Amino acid sequence: MKNWQKMLAAAIACGAAFSASYVPAEAAYQLNEEVKAPTKALKQAAEIGVLKNENPAMANLANKDAIVVMTFGTTFKDTREKTIDATVKEIQAKHPNTKVVTAYTSHIIINRVKKNEGITYPTPEEALDQLKKEGYTRVALASLDVIPGMEYNYDIGVYHNYKDQFKKMTLGTSLMYWQGQEEQADDVTETIKALSTQFPKQGKDDAILIMAHGTPQVSNAYYSVIQAKIDEMGLKNVYVYTVEGWPNLETVMPKLKKNGIKHVTLMPMMMVAGDHANNDMAGAEEDSHKSILEKAGYKVDAYIHGIGENKAIRDLYVKRAEDAWNALEK
DSSP states (O other): OOHHHHHTTTTEEEOOSSOTTSOOSBOOEEEOTTOSSOOHHHHHHTOOBBEEEEOGGGTTSOOOEEEEEEEOOOSOHHHHHHTHHHHHHHHHHHOTTSEEEEEESOHHHHHHHHHHHOOOOOOHHHHHHHHHHTTOOEEEEEEOOSSSSHHHHHHHHHHHHHGGGSSEEEEOOOSSOOBSGGGOOBHHHHHHHHHGGGOOOOOTTEEEEEEEOOOSSGGGGHHHHHHHHHHHTTOTTEEEEESSSSSOHHHHHHHHHHTTOOEEEEEEOSSSOOHIIIIIITOSSTTSHHHHHHHTTOEEEEOOOOGGGOHHHHHHHHHHHHHHHHHHHO
16 A cells, blocks of 8 residues: 555545446545544545435435536637537437536626526526426536636535435536546546647647646646646647646746747637637737737747537547436446
């Protein structure tokens, strides 16, 4: 047993829930059997991967299932249809006889879309309240988040606040969650491979800058893992940077100069091509990333498409939703 596992042995033991021949979507860790009376906090600390809760008090209720797809949302109608809506349609296609609800986690975007388009998207809480009123007893929560950052924390909060109100509830992971550790899947490499299907052909003077969002939360470290995986895969002159985190554009630009780059392609690693992609990344303003790079002497092209337009990426989101559904069905 590794040192860090030894430190936690009194509380959590590393125990594969399945055999090594199968990579589980659910947590591969369980409480040490020597812990006879774990506290609520200890149980919660041991929950990783796909979360699942069963309410014994509702065990006799008939199964009436629903899927709630949680996403930050967007006010950009065109990209919404090609990304969020397209992904939800593919999840629905997997479950034609199951109610699938799209819920926005951004309350500001909900208000703006309602004001500008007359469309009302529920918050996850509103969606679950309505499902409960309609008699649904089992709910699979799916996330369209890219990494398990602040937005995914919202998803987890929803799960914990509502899990005891239903017979059974599950929560799937974000697009990137596992990193290949402890015989788990390598979501990061899998995502980069899917993303690379939209990369332009590169010459020795070309670079691709992938713009992520960034977060003040500790999960911002995922971007270092993403860059490490990009390098490990042998993708030359491909760099990830963030709008609101680290590394930022200023962190990456010295690498471009060092490698003699003359041409840069910018593309977002966000579900939708919204304000960040259209303005921060590719806008005409002098402080946009495109303008900054052009001022520094680079030729710049912008790929203004959310990753939800990429079929290979959508397939992964559907896969994450299926993980939540399969946990519901077990």
